[in-house]
Amino acid sequence: MALKLTDIPELVMNRILDRLDYKSIQPLGKECHYLRNFIDDQNPNPKIDSILIECKEDTGDYRILYDNSGIGLNPETWTSVYYEKYKNGCLVRYKDKEIVLENEDFLNRSMEDLEMVVRSKNATVRFLRLDQLPLDCGQVEPIKIPKSNEKGNFSLILDSLKKKVLEPRIHKLKVHRLLIETNDQKEIMKVLPFLDSEFLKELRIFNTANDENKMVEMDEILKLDHLNNFERFEVSGCIIPDNLVTKLSHIPYCHIQVKSVNSKDLLFLKEVILRLPTFEEFEIKFQNFPDLNEFLEATGTWKTKSYLFAQSLSKYYFVIGSSFFSPLHFIHFTLSLSFDSIFSLMAPKLTDMPELVMNRILEELDYKSIQPLRKVCHDIRNFIDDQNPNPKIDSILIECKEDTGDYWILYDNSGIGLNPETWTFVHYEKYKNGCLVRYKDKEIVLENENFLNRSMEDLEMVVHRLMIETNDQKEIMKVLPFLDSEVLKELCIFNTAEDDKNKVLEMDEILKLDHLSNLERFEVSGCIFPDNLVTKLSHIPYCHIQVKSVNSKDLLFLKEVILRLPTFEEFEIKFQNFPDLNEFLEATGTWKTGTTLSPEKFEKCSYFQMEEPDSILMITYSTLYGTRITFEKKTLRWVSSGGPIIIQ
Numbered sequence: 001m002a003l004k005l006t007d008i009p010e011l012v013m014n015r016i017l018d019r020l021d022y023k024s025i026q027p028l029g030k031e032c033h034y035l036r037n038f039i040d041d042q043n044p045n046p047k048i049d050s051i052l053i054e055c056k057e058d059t060g061d062y063r064i065l066y067d068n069s070g071i072g073l074n075p076e077t078w079t080s081v082y083y084e085k086y087k088n089g090c091l092v093r094y095k096d097k098e099i100v101l102e103n104e105d106f107l108n109r110s111m112e113d114l115e116m117v118v119r120s121k122n123a124t125v126r127f128l129r130l131d132q133l134p135l136d137c138g139q140v141e142p143i144k145i146p147k148s149n150e151k152g153n154f155s156l157i158l159d160s161l162k163k164k165v166l167e168p169r170i171h172k173l174k175v176h177r178l179l180i181e182t183n184d185q186k187e188i189m190k191v192l193p194f195l196d197s198e199f200l201k202e203l204r205i206f207n208t209a210n211d212e213n214k215m216v217e218m219d220e221i222l223k224l225d226h227l228n229n230f231e232r233f234e235v236s237g238c239i240i241p242d243n244l245v246t247k248l249s250h251i252p253y254c255h256i257q258v259k260s261v262n263s264k265d266l267l268f269l270k271e272v273i274l275r276l277p278t279f280e281e282f283e284i285k286f287q288n289f290p291d292l293n294e295f296l297e298a299t300g301t302w303k304t305k306s307y308l309f310a311q312s313l314s315k316y317y318f319v320i321g322s323s324f325f326s327p328l329h330f331i332h333f334t335l336s337l338s339f340d341s342i343f344s345l346m347a348p349k350l351t352d353m354p355e356l357v358m359n360r361i362l363e364e365l366d367y368k369s370i371q372p373l374r375k376v377c378h379d380i381r382n383f384i385d386d387q388n389p390n391p392k393i394d395s396i397l398i399e400c401k402e403d404t405g406d407y408w409i410l411y412d413n414s415g416i417g418l419n420p421e422t423w424t425f426v427h428y429e430k431y432k433n434g435c436l437v438r439y440k441d442k443e444i445v446l447e448n449e450n451f452l453n454r455s456m457e458d459l460e461m462v463v464h465r466l467m468i469e470t471n472d473q474k475e476i477m478k479v480l481p482f483l484d485s486e487v488l489k490e491l492c493i494f495n496t497a498e499d500d501k502n503k504v505l506e507m508d509e510i511l512k513l514d515h516l517s518n519l520e521r522f523e524v525s526g527c528i529f530p531d532n533l534v535t536k537l538s539h540i541p542y543c544h545i546q547v548k549s550v551n552s553k554d555l556l557f558l559k560e561v562i563l564r565l566p567t568f569e570e571f572e573i574k575f576q577n578f579p580d581l582n583e584f585l586e587a588t589g590t591w592k593t594g595t596t597l598s599p600e601k602f603e604k605c606s607y608f609q610m611e612e613p614d615s616i617l618m619i620t621y622s623t624l625y626g627t628r629i630t631f632e633k634k635t636l637r638w639v640s641s642g643g644p645i646i647i648q
Contacts, residue, residue, distance in 0.1 A: 495526030
């Protein structure tokens with residue numbers, strides 16, 4: 001007979017709560033008074049990083065959204081809870097459920113739920129947003145119980161937030177980013193003073209109502225410490241006092257709107273920004289600029305750009321700090337009064353610069369800048385070759401189309417592999433007695449140079465991950481022995497030709513190298529891995545291979561090694577034959593049948609406790625899409641989420 005939750009020992013209940021997030025804790029607290037009181041006493045971590053409190057004043061809809069996806073508010077992962085007055089109590093709508101809590105005020109109920117989420121003294125909220133005219137955030141579930149006529153009020157909600165959640169706290173709530181929809185300082189002050197000033201880094205005050213000329217007073221806000229620690233401050237849909245522009249000069253990213261600007265304040269901003277190492281951008285939208293000409297004269301020569309409906313003036317300031325060892329950058333002025341910090345270089349002649357300065361310039365450049373620079377003249381090319389600057393490249397693709405003879409190398413430094421929006425594409429070919437290089441829309445002929453030699457001189461690398469399209473060990477051995485075995489962590493050998501999928505990839509020469517010992521990931525697809533070498537891969541955390549035949553002895557050996565391997569992730573073997581399958585199934589105990597499409601198309605799993613207490617080895621035998629055996633490391637919570645299992 002199963003125990004009731006109310007009969008379970010406190011230690012076990014705490015372990016259960018540790019594994020739940022807000023979506024599970026919140027409805028659990030509404031089951032009965034005992035569970036609610038227990039949850040309130042234990043104060044489990046609800047794992048929330050984003051909170052949105054919104055009230056549509058036209059409809060009276062009031063809800064709180066919670067999210068723990070780590071990417072802000074995401075309709076696919078958030079929890080949305082509606083609260084409203086209903087007769088003598090509170091109606092709570094959650095997903096497609098509606099619960100009436102008698103003799104409870106809907107504002108008090110919502111704030112008690114919110115207080116539970118942020119109760120811990122160490123509770124942190126990455127993103128807190130307070131809206132009174134929110135956008136449509138997705139489809140609402142059908143309403144079963146009719147809505148009441150009493151509308152929510154944004155100001156009252158903020159009052160309740162202050163009194164019930166923020167003000168009673170001993171430690172101020174840690175919020176990283178606050179967005180509040182208002183143009184009233186009083187409403188901001190119901191929240192801002194109760195947030196940790198050391199932790200709050202971003203504040204955005206915005207207004208979507210049609211009163212953009214309404215001024216947000218700032219005198220009370222300026223008395224707080226919060227403004228001193230901001231990294232980002234934005235005001236839109238309303239204006240701030242003109243005389244506050246210079247008080248924001250320390251904030252790296254700032255967007256504001258004012259009625260009027262003046263030359264004195266902007267020149268002060270310029271001087272502060274030129275010395276501010278953390279500066280990113282400062283934009284001021286304004287209605288009046290009485291001494292614009294004075295400002296333009298004081299800032300020297302400006303460049304004019306014409307657009308369809310307007311003109312823009314821009315000016316660049318070259319900045320070097322107290323020495324050549326400080327970062328080199330530009331500050332960009334435009335007439336829209338936008339300052340953009342960009343990395344770029346400006347000098348009379350590169351060849352006339354001291355070596356120290358040239359080295360600092362090269363440190364700021366990536367491959368896209370270094371490569372064309374090498375082709376400017378022999379002096380610069382020789383200097384770059386001697387200094388060997390870091391080109392900041394993390395992905396390289398060498399391609400040759402055998403049917404056309406086209407040959408090119410692609411370089412990328414986006415950090416996410418090869419991306420068409422960020423890669424550098426360099427095409428090489430023989431041309432008369434030299435080499436033709438195509439780069440973007442430019443073509444350069446290098447006389448008396450072999451195109452293959454030229455491309456390989458441009459290419460010098462340290463490789464973390466190698467992917468090679470072949471099923472021939474000889475071709476792999478033209479590359480692999482010359483890569484650093486300590487740095488190489490991933491090797492993927494693949495073949496896309498359909499006519500030789502059953503060709504066996506020889507491995508005898510590869511196994512003599514040190515590289516396989518240090519791999520963290522090894523994959524073979526489109527060709528066959530030798531059957532007798534499967535156990536030699538047992539040390540690799542992530543491994544996918546294809547073989548002709550597997551046997552029970554090798555798989556049981558793999559299982560025992562994997563159970564003791566702390567770095568293990570996944571080992572998948574696709575196979576054609578398994579002569580002693582029944583022997584393997586019997587030796588691995590109880591199997592749980594999962595997805596079944598037909599008697600021939602099914603999946604079954606077996607579970608084993610690994611040395612780490614929370615780690616479970618899941619072995620899957622599947623015939624759904626080909627036949628395969630997969631070993632996977634899972635958490636206890638993950639494997640038990642699909643129902644009861646037997647862990648061996």
